[in-house]
Amino acid sequence: ALSSEACASDEDHLDSLETEEAQSSREELDQAVKFLSDARRRLKEADLADSDILKEVERSMGEAYMHLGNVTADEEKRESLYVLAKTFGVDVDLLGGDSDDEWKGIEEDDEKD
Numbered sequence: 001a002l003s004s005e006a007c008a009s010d011e012d013h014l015d016s017l018e019t020e021e022a023q024s025s026r027e028e029l030d031q032a033v034k035f036l037s038d039a040r041r042r043l044k045e046a047d048l049a050d051s052d053i054l055k056e057v058e059r060s061m062g063e064a065y066m067h068l069g070n071v072t073a074d075e076e077k078r079e080s081l082y083v084l085a086k087t088f089g090v091d092v093d094l095l096g097g098d099s100d101d102e103w104k105g106i107e108e109d110d111e112k113d
Contacts, residue, residue: 017073029068036061062088 016022036057043054062085069081069092082092 025071032064058088062090
């Protein structure tokens with residue numbers, strides 16, 4: 001069973017997903033996915049299916065799906081977005097449970113690149 005502290009934390013997280021900021025993030029990420037999907041289709045049509053550019057676009061799509069999942073309250077939809085992220089090579093399992101320590105590690109990795 002979850003402690004009352006863990007339940008409160010989950011409730012706070014779900015409440016934060018109902019804010020205007022979260023809604024705006026979802027809309028912007030959805031637009032990014034559409035843009036990247038269109039770019040991916042065009043690259044494939046231009047016979048650039050093996051290009052580094054296509055790989056980067058697909059990686060970016062995966063990251064957008066992951067972040068979209070992170071700001072989605074509906075658990076089923078969130079999981080399907082994580083599956084899409086994995087399809088494009090993003091290791092969402094690395095995130096585990098959204099703890100601040102895990103995010104800090106990811107941000108540090110990004111700064112090294």
